[in-house]
Structures are given as structure tokens and as C-alpha cells.
Amino acid sequence: MSAESTPEPVIPQPDGTVPRRGRGRRRKARGKGRRALRATAWTAAGVVVLGGAGLGYVYFKLNGNIRSLDINQALGAERPTKIDNGSENILVLGSDSRSGSNKKLGGGTDDGSARSDTAMIVHVHEGHKKADVVSIPRDTLVDRPACTDTGGTTHPAATGVMFNESYSTGGAACAVKTVESLTGIRMDHYLEVDFQGFQKLIDDLGGVPVTTTKNIDDPQSHLTLRAGTHTLNGRQALALVRTRHGVGDGSDLGRIQLQQAFVKALLTQVRHVGVFGNPKKLYDLADTATxxxxxxxxxxxxxxxxxxxxxxxxxxAKNTTMITMPVQYDPADPNRVIMATAKARLVWNALKNDQPVPKAATVGTATGGAKGVVSG
Incomplete structure (x- = not known):
């Protein structure tokens, strides 16, 4: 049978029932290649920074799953000017919520609070053929500007606080405001992924293969891996991107290097995973992702x-470059870092001008010592 005469797949409903076909003229089936491209593209867009590979298929009609926030309204007009050069900047956060179903996954304190456990700026270059990803260490000491959250509450400015305090104080809007204050760059979009969704999505994908060059044993994230190749399930993947004490110098910078390596592995896995001809699995992935x-x-x-x-x-993965915002350890507290202002300015200027980040921007900055421990 030719491709033109192949009927469209029947998509099972969440309760397992199969809808009846309507009568009338049969439409051309949507190709598998297009579905695969959409899955890969959305992953590359940034949700993948913590595994939130959003499979946004129109025919799943899953709008009701998506939670959105009017950040533009909350932030108002006092923002960096949008740069109209064909590029886009997306702030992607992994939320470290201790409440609800995420509570048992979070580790740390059980106070029901929410924090920005991971933050990355995804810069998509003009032409949308390559991207730069800049991780912002959660332990960076910053001056947080005054901000208004999406509920209308105004929060006063604070000096010398950890970067992830902006999210726990005022949620997404205050996190965006802080990033824009640090960088001078307007964030065109915002995406946030939670713990539970991340873990379930990796399981729905069938796991993500990674190779470790050293043994990893972190009792705090509950991750133990021998050196070698592993296919991580959702629980292991979540533990990996939260591991810091079992690798490098035990800092948040080492954890960021693991996260960046996992993102690359996830991008590769989504390109190769064989789910696009399986309507039920596609539905499960889309339901989880949204x-x-x-x-x-x-x-x-x-x-x-x-x-x-x-x-x-x-x-x-091959045309995505990942770096960490240039930082140095705080002389007053080795458990905190401060932005290396001159080198960071090289990064922000490169993004503003839609140019590659110069290698000089990261030479001599703090790294965490975990690069190369994990690869895809």
C-alpha cells in the first residue's frame, strides 16, 4: 500500500478506548519523520535541560495539562529591550519543589518550599540550526532586584543572596527578573520542569544510556554507579542530575557538568528512540511531558x-554548546560562588550579538572538576 493511501493511526484515549473513524474523504497521513522531528526539536529547544522533552503534537489536544504563567504582565515594561536579530533566549528551570508528590523526590529539607534546582539560558541562534546553553549555578551570590510575582505580590530587593532564592521568593517571574538583571538580556520564553515529571518522562522513554568514566557514589542523591555504560531509569537519571558529593570537588559546579552531559545524552536518545510508530507510547509521552x-x-x-x-x-546534541556562567569561588565562603564579571560580560555580549561564546570567557574560571565523568 502506498504512503498516500495509508490510513491515519487511531490514537487511543487515556481510558484505553478507541475513537470511531468519521466517514468521508480520507486525509493524508502525517509522516513519521515529521513526528520524529517535532520530538527532537522540542527536546533541543530547552525543556531537555532537565529532561522535559515536550512532545507537542497538535492531535493529542493536551492543552489542559500545560500550566502557563503571564510573566510579561508581572514584569511590566522595565525589562531589557528585545533583540530582533532572529535569535531567541529561553530560561529553563528545574524546580526543586518539596511539596506534594515531589516531596519524596526532593531530598534536602522537607519544608514544602520550592527552589530553582537547575537554571539554564538556552540561546537559539538565528536560523535555528545551533544553540548555546549557559548554566547558572544555584549557589551564585547575586543582588536580586525588586520584583512582582504572577500573583501580584511585590518582593523587595536583596543583596548577596543565592541565585535560587529568587525563585523561592517570587517564583518564575522573579527568577526571570533576576536573570535579566544579571545578563542584560531579555528572556523571550520561560520553561520549568518538575521532579516527578522528569522522572516519569525518562521511564516513558525507556531510559537514557550514559557512560561513566569513574565510579559515582553519592549517599545524598542515593546514586551508586560503577564506571561503565548504563541505561538510567527515571530515578537514576534524577539522582544523576542532582549528584554533587560523589564527583569532582563536591560543588554545585560539578553537578552542573553532570547535568550538561546528561542533556547531550538525552538529545541523542530522543533522536533514536523508537516510539513514533506506537500511538499508545506517543500518547503516554505527550501526556507526561505536557x-x-x-x-x-x-x-x-x-x-x-x-x-x-x-x-x-x-x-x-552535535550543534549544542554548553558552558557554565563564568564564576569564581567566594573568598569568604568556599561553598558559594560569585560571577566573574569581566568574563561573564564576554558571554552576555556574545549572546546579545548572536555570536559564538569566545573560549576566553571560561578560561581560568571555577569548573567543579567533573567534566568527562559522564558522557552520552
Whole structure:
């Protein structure tokens, strides 16, 4: 049978029932390649920074799963000017919530609070063929500007506080405000992934293969891996991206290096995973992914996510560059870092001008010592 005469797949409903086909003229089936491109593109767009590979398919009609926030309204007009050069900047956060179903996954304190456990700026270059990802260490001491959260509450400015305090204080809007204050760059979009959704998504994908060059044993994240190749399930993947004491110098910088390596492995896995001909598995992935993310209001629908993904289908692991915001250990507290202002300015200027980040920007900065421990 020719491709033109192949009927469209019947998508099972969440309760397992199969909808009846309507009568009338049969439409051309949507190709597997297009579905695969959308999955890969959305992953590359940034949700993948913590494994939130959003499979935004129009025909799943899962708009109700997506939580969106009107960050533009909360931040108002006092923001960096949007740069109209064809590039885009997306702030991606992994939320370290201790409440609800995430509580047992979070570790640390059980106070029900929410923190930004991971933060990355995804810069998509003009032409949408490559991307730079800049991780912001959660332990960076910053001056947080005054901000208004999406509920309308105003929070006063604070000096010398940890970067992730901005999220726990005022949520997504205050996190965006702080990043824009640090960088001078307007964030075009916002994406947040929670613990539970991350873990379930990795399980739905069938795991992610990684290779470790050293043994990892971190009792705090409950991760133990011998040197070698492993296919990590959701629980192990979550532990890996939260591991810090079992690698490098035990700092947050080492954990960031593990996260960046895992993102590369996840990008590769999504390109190769064989789910695009399996309607039930596709539905499960889409259901999990759309429940896992919180977006800005401009991306707050399946259709918007799909359109966004279609513009990014050329980006994969090989053309994604990952660095950490240039920092130095704080002389007053080795458990904290401070931004290396001159070198960081090289990074922000490169993103503003849609140019590659110069290698000089990261030479001589603190690293964490975990590079190369994990690869895809």
C-alpha cells in the first residue's frame, strides 16, 4: 500500500478506548519523520535541560495539562529591550519543589518550599540550526532586584543572596527578573520542569544510556554507579542530575557538568528512540511531558509548543554548546560562588550579538572538576 493511501493511526484515549473513524474523504497521513522531528526539536529547544522533552503534537489536544504563567504582565515594561536579530533566549528551570508528590523526590529539607534546582539560558541562534546553553549555578551570590510575582505580590530587593532564592521568593517571574538583571538580556520564553515529571518522562522513554568514566557514589542523591555504560531509569537519571558529593570537588559546579552531559545524552536518545510508530507510547509521552512543564503564556498551548518546536528541528546534541556562567569561588565562603564579571560580560555580549561564546570567557574560571565523568 502506498504512503498516500495509508490510513491515519487511531490514537487511543487515556481510558484505553478507541475513537470511531468519521466517514468521508480520507486525509493524508502525517509522516513519521515529521513526528520524529517535532520530538527532537522540542527536546533541543530547552525543556531537555532537565529532561522535559515536550512532545507537542497538535492531535493529542493536551492543552489542559500545560500550566502557563503571564510573566510579561508581572514584569511590566522595565525589562531589557528585545533583540530582533532572529535569535531567541529561553530560561529553563528545574524546580526543586518539596511539596506534594515531589516531596519524596526532593531530598534536602522537607519544608514544602520550592527552589530553582537547575537554571539554564538556552540561546537559539538565528536560523535555528545551533544553540548555546549557559548554566547558572544555584549557589551564585547575586543582588536580586525588586520584583512582582504572577500573583501580584511585590518582593523587595536583596543583596548577596543565592541565585535560587529568587525563585523561592517570587517564583518564575522573579527568577526571570533576576536573570535579566544579571545578563542584560531579555528572556523571550520561560520553561520549568518538575521532579516527578522528569522522572516519569525518562521511564516513558525507556531510559537514557550514559557512560561513566569513574565510579559515582553519592549517599545524598542515593546514586551508586560503577564506571561503565548504563541505561538510567527515571530515578537514576534524577539522582544523576542532582549528584554533587560523589564527583569532582563536591560543588554545585560539578553537578552542573553532570547535568550538561546528561542533556547531550538525552538529545541523542530522543533522536533514536523508537516510539513514533506506537500511538499508545506517543500518547503516554505527550501526556507526561505536557504535565511536567510550566511555560510562559506565549507557549501555553500544545499548538504554540508545536509551532515553537517546528522552528528548532535542526538542533541536536552535535550543534549544542554548553558552558557554565563564568564564576569564581567566594573568598569568604568556599561553598558559594560569585560571577566573574569581566568574563561573564564576554558571554552576555556574545549572546546579545548572536555570536559564538569566545573560549576566553571560561578560561581560568571555577569548573567543579567533573567534566568527562559522564558522557552520552
Amino acid at each position: 504535565k511536567a512543564v510550566t511555560t510562559d503564556s506565549d507557549l501555553g498551548s500544545v499548538n504554540s509548543l508545536t509551532d515553537f518546536a517546528d522552528g528548532l528541528k535542526g538542533i541536536g
